Amino acid sequence: MATVSDILAQRFGPRFDTGKSQREQHAHTTTWLPSQAPDGVVFPQDVDEVREIVRICADHRVPIVPFGAGTSLEGHVNAPLGGISVDMRDMxxxxxxxxxxxxxxxxxxxxxxxxxxxxxxxxxxxxxxxxxxxxxxxxxxxxxxxxxxxxxxxxxxxxxxxxxxxxxxxxxxxxxxxxxxxxxxxxxxxxxxxxxxxxxxxxxxxxxxxIPEAMSSAVCSFPSVEAACDAVIATFQFGLPMARIELMDAMSVRAVNAYSGLSLPQTPLLLLEFHGSEAGVAEQAATFGEVARDHGSTAFEWTTDPAERTRLWQARHDAYWAIRALRPDSDALATDVCVPLSRLAEAVTRSQQECERIGLTGPVLGHVGDGNFHVTLMIAREDEAERAKAREYLSWLAELAISMEGTCTGEHGIGQGKRAYLEAELGAGAVNMMRAIKTAVDPLNIMNPGKIL
Amino acid sequence: MATVSDILAQRFGPRFDTGKSQREQHAHTTTWLPSQAPDGVVFPQDVDEVREIVRICADHRVPIVPFGAGTSLEGHVNAPLGGISVDMRDMxxxxxxxxxxxxxxxxxxxxxxxxxxxxxxxxxxxxxxxxxxxxxxxxxxxxxxxxxxxxxxxxxxxxxxxxxxxxxxxxxxxxxxxxxxxxxxxxxxxxxxxxxxxxxxxxxxxxxxxIPEAMSSAVCSFPSVEAACDAVIATFQFGLPMARIELMDAMSVRAVNAYSGLSLPQTPLLLLEFHGSEAGVAEQAATFGEVARDHGSTAFEWTTDPAERTRLWQARHDAYWAIRALRPDSDALATDVCVPLSRLAEAVTRSQQECERIGLTGPVLGHVGDGNFHVTLMIAREDEAERAKAREYLSWLAELAISMEGTCTGEHGIGQGKRAYLEAELGAGAVNMMRAIKTAVDPLNIMNPGKIL
The missing domain is CATH 3.30.465.10 (Uridine Diphospho-n-acetylenolpyruvylglucosamine Reductase; domain 3)
Structure with a gap:
């Protein structure tokens, strides 16, 4: 490592940094996973510089950890074996x-x-x-x-x-x-x-x-998560093209109301968007309204007004911050799983019940069209007992999703955080095949070691 | 091989066949590639039987060639090194x-x-x-x-x-x-x-x-391939969702008219389909009609009548047979390439010109929404000179597509027929990576050897 550091320092000058603060900024810090800083950070400007870095690291068997914006959630940018973080900021x-x-x-x-x-x-x-x-x-x-x-x-x-x-x-x-x-x-x-x-x-x-000619948004409240999910299933079978269908559970709606000054009914809610022609999006919203009513929807509104649409979707995009504001002195620990649509209502409901049972706060947000949902656990800072509970919950949730023919990770990746579930999800055959590919392509195991496999 | 044959015969009885006619039916016969029959054909009934077959073949280093319906076009089911064709008919x-x-x-x-x-x-x-x-x-x-x-x-x-x-x-x-x-x-x-x-x-x-609530179909004639392609580009940018957009060149239209008893204008033609609600498909067809007129379309008709729609699409699906009927005593040699949409008109036009220049008949059918098109060369049976010309044309066409940032194969695969172009298309790096994966997964090279790589 020392040799690599010397070579990179000479080659990249100020674009190679081994300072503590830079290294720590490049380690993962936003979940339950401990941060593991790299030994140095380099900022290449083109593919030839990337090649040089890779060759230098390969010559000395030094790990390479790619870094984008550092927003990943499963420890992808951590450097458990040390090595060089390659930050693509300048590319x-x-x-x-x-x-x-x-x-x-x-x-x-x-x-x-x-x-x-x-x-x-x-x-x-x-x-x-x-x-x-x-x-x-x-x-x-x-x-x-x-x-x-x-x-x-x-x-x-x-x-x-x-x-x-x-x-x-x-x-x-x-x-x-x-x-x-x-x-x-x-x-x-x-x-x-x-x-x-x-x-x-x-x-x-x-x-x-x-960019579609027109967009319409709709909000729609339901008596239960199940009713909301059933409405989505019916809408799909109707062949209605939806651009977005987001589920918020009652606790998320409460958080969003408080944070964004809205007064949505504090029951499970779907937030939808339709893309198409002016006439098309109006028709689609109206059709969805009918399906929703058939499934017990208590309130349904839609709009094509850009300001109103922005306000609604801004609230959805701020949901993470709204949820954090529920317990401002806590850490937020976001996880996600994905199950077949027919199992979604049950999965969400059981996730909520389990949270309640073990005494954790964990509102649910779902990309419900895909059967994908997030639980954001609010964990008192420095509270080791609560963190341990959260880790147990994450395992429980991953296993629940897998037991429902789903996946332990819908869109956050495996990284370090979900490695324990990969074989349970896919079986030894698939993991062996991944390992064979990894070894064939990266025999020295220098590319982001300790992730996925 | 003889040992494997004995073991399979004993294990699978009549479901293992080494007869000449069965073997020949399992070799590739529909293009310019010579047929290469396997040594035997086995018909497994479940995954355990497939595992047995693979183990028996692996133990004796005997190639395995999977067989579905035998409709592939680039020699995928050929057995250049002999071996066992595994026909999935019973699964x-x-x-x-x-x-x-x-x-x-x-x-x-x-x-x-x-x-x-x-x-x-x-x-x-x-x-x-x-x-x-x-x-x-x-x-x-x-x-x-x-x-x-x-x-x-x-x-x-x-x-x-x-x-x-x-x-x-x-x-x-x-x-x-x-x-x-x-x-x-x-x-x-x-x-x-x-x-x-x-x-x-x-x-x-x-x-x-x-299944969408409604479907509409449209036919639309254009003065040139370029005008037709420009209309498609404009339609995409309009954000209009099309379910199908098929291009027939003038020669294909002539063939289809003769074969299916239609009287379409004998100029380049687009055949479209829209899927959506009743109102949606009507609006989409009307919008496309306007775009088409802006691009010089001379005739535009649309319908939601199922019988009429079926008649139009049946004609498209019969186009291959219609083209064959242009020269009934010829072999048809189908190839396909795919280019970025902005290059499609030029690619199709140059393909037609090159056909004419070297004296081949090769009507064009295109999945124009993807930039993908087929040329079906009609080759006089047993005419070695014409076959040689056709082989040269295939190389020329693959290289043309690659020179336009496209691919030598949009939907037929590489098989045996397009192996020569893979490295020209993707470079040595990608081919080396494919080879590393192949070797890691199949170190004995028993799975369909001689295909892709």
């Missing part, structure tokens, strides 16, 4: 936008909001929105998604191609710019979600979407 | 349909038409439709798509999970039944498109779609 250029093809090529440090700002005048947008303003390289690495996934998919659906530097220093281009291909193994999707354990993403070709 | 059960979750679990020998027949009363359908009634295992293996891909994606988008027998005999489940997951490497999508070179698919969990 933040939008390289090209092909409006006719509705795609673009970006460097990995571009954030999703920066990309959408860049696209402002094109009539196009990039639809994947996890809560945080994550970097696109990081979003690809963790197979991120968010509220739009029910309509626009996850990162696996919008990454057309990647350029990555492999542990050998070789540069791989996974695909070309065609929208569709059947040319060999799907390396694009193998890299998406590989959490930096196979290579360092240095460029992304992304599919964009035309 | 043809739909194991479960989860209507609320809109998914199903099937064995690999179920064909797409059989699945849709099974789903008849559920309000759901399986949307991927390559021309042939392929098996779902085969469609996953070649990452198939078809006319609906612009709306519903390709096999990579609808396969939620796979079960496969690895060369080691181990059974891998790639994912569970959740619609979304970020749990480790995306083995599902690594297996989809791997053409049987990594393992034998023994079960698929597939995403289904609600």
């Amino acid at each position: 933040d250029r939008v390289l090209e936008v092909n409006a006719e093809d509705m795609d673009c090529r970006v460097q990995p440090g571009v954030t999703r909001k920066a990309l959408n700002t860049h696209l402002r005048d094109t009539g196009l947008f990039f639809p994947i929105d996890p809560g945080a303003d994550a970097s696109l390289g990081g979003m690809a690495s963790t197979r991120a998604s968010g509220t739009n996934a029910v309509r626009y998919g996850t990162m696996k659906d919008v990454v057309l191609a990647l350029q990555a530097v492999m542990p050998s220093g070789e540069v791989v281009r996974t695909a070309r710019r065609a929208r569709k291909t059947s040319a060999g193994y799907d390396l694009t999707r193998l890299m998406v979600g590989s959490e930096g354990t196979l290579g360092l993403i240095t460029e992304l070709t992304l599919r964009l979407t035309g | 043809d059960r739909v194991l479960e349909v989860n209507a609320e979750d809109m998914d199903c679990r099937v064995q690999p020998g179920v064909t797409r038409k059989a699945l849709n027949t099974h789903l008849r009363d559920t309000g759901l359908f399986f949307p991927i439709d390559p021309g042939a009634d392929a098996s779902l295992g085969g469609m996953a293996s070649t990452r198939a798509s078809g006319t609906n891909a612009v709306r519903y994606g390709t096999m990579k988008d609808v396969v939620l999970a796979l079960q496969a027998v690895m060369p080691s005999g181990e059974v891998v489940r790639t994912a569970r039944r959740a619609r979304k997951t970020s749990a480790g490497y995306d083995l599902t999508r690594l297996m989809v498109g791997s053409e049987g070179t990594l393992g034998l698919i023994t079960e698929l969990t597939l995403r289904l779609t609600g």
